[in-house]
Each structure stands twice: as C-alpha cells, then as structure tokens.
Amino acid sequence: MVTVSRPVAATQTLNLASLVSARPETIIDQNSSPVIRTEDLTIRYGSFAAVRNVTLDILPKQVTAIIGPSGCGKSTFLRAINRMNDFVDGVNVSGRLMFLGQDVYAPGTDPVALRRRIGMVFQKPNPFPKSIFKNVAWGPQVNGYSGNLAELVEESLRKAGLWDEVKDKLDHSALTLSGGQQQRLCIARAIAMQPEVLLMDEPCSSLDPIATARVEDLIDELKSQYTVVLVTHNMQQAARVSDRTAFMLMGQLVEVDLTSRLFTTPHDPRTQDYITGRFG
C-alpha cells in the first residue's frame, strides 16, 4: 500500500501548493480585531468531547476554512457559533465563544437574535418546500423587515448569482430547481438577513463540479461583504477559496495559518501528514 500512496501524496502537495499560488495576491490584515473569538471552547455530547479546548480567532471579511477528517469536530464547532447545537440533546458547551465582544453562551444572549446576524448554509441544500420568492422572503418577514421585500429578494438572489435563472419563476416551488440552484437559493436566503457572518457547512459536498465551481466563485465574491467560515473536507476547496485555514483533528485545533502557508509550509507534522494525504 505504502509504495502506491507515496507518488499520489507528492502530486497532491504539489497540486495544493499550485492552487494556493495560482490565486491573486490578497492583502490580509492579520491584525484586525476578530469577529468571532473562541477561548478554550469545549463541546461535549454527553461524556464525549467533540471539540476540545479550541482557541481560534475568525477575522472579518475573510474566508476562514476549517478542514479535517470526518468526525474531527469541525461541523460541531461551526454549529456552536450560531447555537444550532442547542437543538441537539445533551450538548454541553464550556469555555468562551465571543461574537463581536458579546458572549454567545451568556445567559442574556438570545439565540434567535444571534442567528439573524450569523447566517448559515447547510451541507445538503434545504430550501423550504415553498416558492422561490417565499424562500428568500420568509426570514426577513418573520424578523419584521420593514423595507421593500421584493427588492430585497431580488438583490439577495442577484448576490447569490441566481436571479437571471429564476426571475421569471419566482412563484415556482424551490424544489423544482437543480441541486446547485437550490444551494445558491439557500445562500440567497441566508444573505437576505444581511448577516455579519456566514457559516457554511460543507456547502458543496452534494453538488457536481460545475455547481461547486459556481458556489466557490460566489464565496469569493461574498467575502467582500461578509465574514465567511467554511467547513470543508475538501482540501482543494480550502486551498482555492480560503484566506486562512484551520486544521482540526480529533476535536482539537492543530494549526491555523494563512492558507498559502498552511498548505506549503505547515508547522505541525500532523498537518503535514493530512495535507499530503497520509490519512483522513
């Protein structure tokens, strides 16, 4: 087995490095104050610690990718940020998770208000079984949006790169759209709330390569306005779209760095092993 996997790993390292270097140089301000800051964050399901002592800063207007093998706690970590884990029985969160200086898990924090400001896109496209218009308009409606709803829907769909495809059938069921279109509709639904942060939980894992490319382009555009946290098991995707990458393993944060550095000169041997395809 070993003799076979060596050359593959070598190609992959080369591939990731070339992906990183192929991207236009972006000036990243590493010193701007974080939008999300976790300190010693530990999340337990019963007695099992899915996330262990993670201390991580998410910087504004950047794409932060979280990579790692299945079961490493990356999705649990992501869902902790907008408190989607509240709906899971037996979850216990310790440590601190700050959103713009506000403790997300403080008793006074209202998760409903928090989720208005921290949007989420899920692994499988999950549009409401309602019309395309209603999918985007519903969130603003239930949150008492006072502006022009039709304009907001159009603008959100434009930002999600879906407007031209659906503008003549806004009253059609969202479920008549293709998987890739549905996922962009879900992105439109999230950005209609004008969130400050967009959490994306493996948003392309159920899409074909063309739809994936479209969503990745979209993520690249979105970061001019939003802070994006992208969970992905696809290292190429992290290399293509993220500014910073965090590598998690067995609930722990192994390493976080600029994507260009993490994929070319990782410090931790475990990161090295993972990105060269030795496990995971």
Next chain:
Amino acid sequence: MSQADSAIDWQPVQFRPRLAARRVLGGLFGLACRLAALAAGLVLGCLLWHVWRQGGHLLSLRFLTSFESTLDPLASGVKSPLWGTVWLIGLTTILAVPVGIAAAVYLEEFAPRSRLMQLLHLNIANLAGVPSVVYGLLGLTVFVRWCALGRSVLAGAAALALLILPVAIITTREALAAVPQSIRQAAYSVGATRWQTVRDHVLPAALPAIMTGMILALSRAVGEAAPLIVVGAVAYSRTVPTSPLDGFSALPIKIFNWSELASPEFVQLTGAAILVLLGVLLGTSALAVGIRAWYQRRRLW
C-alpha cells in the same frame, strides 16, 4: 494493486446463488400475502352482501328522513339517529381536533426530552388501548354529572373526543416527526422562533397526514355504541337535536336496539341502518382521501 495483495480470494465458488430456490420462496411469500388480502376482502364482501340482502330494499330517501314508527315498523326511518350521529361527528371534531393537534405540537416540538415526558408519552399510548366503555363511564361522571351537561349530544361528543384524543395525538406526533429536520434547521438559521417555524413550515408540511389521521380516528368514534349508551343516548327518539344540549340518539345505538328485537321486520331495519352507518363512514373516509389529495396537489415537494 496486484492479485497477490488482495485479501479476498476471487473465486466464484464462494457464492452459492440458489437462484431457483430464492425465486420459489419469493413466489410463495407473494401468494401468501395475496391470500391474506383476499381473505380480508372476502369477509368484508360476505358481510356487505348479507346486510344488503337483509335491508337493502328498505333504503330510500324516506328511510333517511322519517322517524321511527311504533305502529308500522317497516315505515320507520333513521332520521333521529342519523342526525344524532352527524351532530356527534361535528362536535367531536370541534372538541378533539384542536386539542389533539395542540397537544401533539407541544409534545413533539416544544416539550423538553425529560423522563417525565417519556412517562407522559407512554401513558398516552396506553390510553389509546383503554376500552371505549371506560370513556363512556368517565363521560357519565365528568360531563353528564359534574359539568351538568345532562344526557346531551355535547356530553356524548365530549366522551367520544376523549376516546379518540390519544390516537389523534399519536398520529399527529408521527406526522410532525416525519417533517424533515433540515426544514426546521433552515428556519432557525434565519432567526425564526420555534413558534414561527412550527406555524409556517412544520404544521403545513404535516397537515395532510394530520388530517388523514384525524378523520380516521373520527370515523372510528362514529361507530362506537358502548360509550354513548353509558352517557345516555336514547334508542328511541322522535326528535333531532337542535342544540348541543339536547338529548340524542345515534346510529350504532339504533342498530344495537333493533338487532335485539326478534320479529323479522327489525332484522330488515337493522340491515338498512347498518348500510346507512357504513355510508356515513365511507363519506368521512372519502373526505379524508379528498383532503389529502387536495393538499398533495398544493404541496410543493
């Protein structure tokens, strides 16, 4: 990867497909199922044919719209019990459906998953198995006596509502649980409250299944005689209820009453009344199917 590395020995001899035997077995199973279905249909068919032979010739609009006659039994009609049953269906719906849906929504969507709740779930499931006559006794004590509703159609409907409430709650909970979790997550993720999520997404998605369950539960209640006898429905009546507090008769009770009388006229009347009750049941079931079909056309998935 070379052949030598392979952990599995790829030799066809490891499989013994026994295709012929498997096909025969499958065929036998299919036959057994077909026979079972045939038996159920046959019994129902025999019953219907028997009842039709007894009372089919009495069925007419006159039979539905005239009261019972003590002088000429064959001139009797089921106006009073038929209207009693219609009143019961209406009032039981009004009493049981909102409470049943609300209880199920609480249990499925809002209640914490505690030991107490598990106990509650278990009890509701057990209540569904309590004999209907017990609900009649409960109705007699609580509604007829304590609430002083008397032997009224409202008291009868309340007893029937209690009877079907466990089933209504269980079927509604199942309908709610069948709504994909991803829809709830999508709603929460845009900053919706639990109530907004349930109102706009979960309930509409579950509604066809809820409706079907409710109407099936109702049609079960319509055929019940025991609780109504205990609550005090009358077998002989020459009036129809004009308010919920009026006395009442009901089709199952009339059937029971006529079937106990010996002379051949009453055998015919029993058969005709059974056919009317079956017609009412068929009507409510058809309504269930219709509502389901209508919602599924409107549903966007």
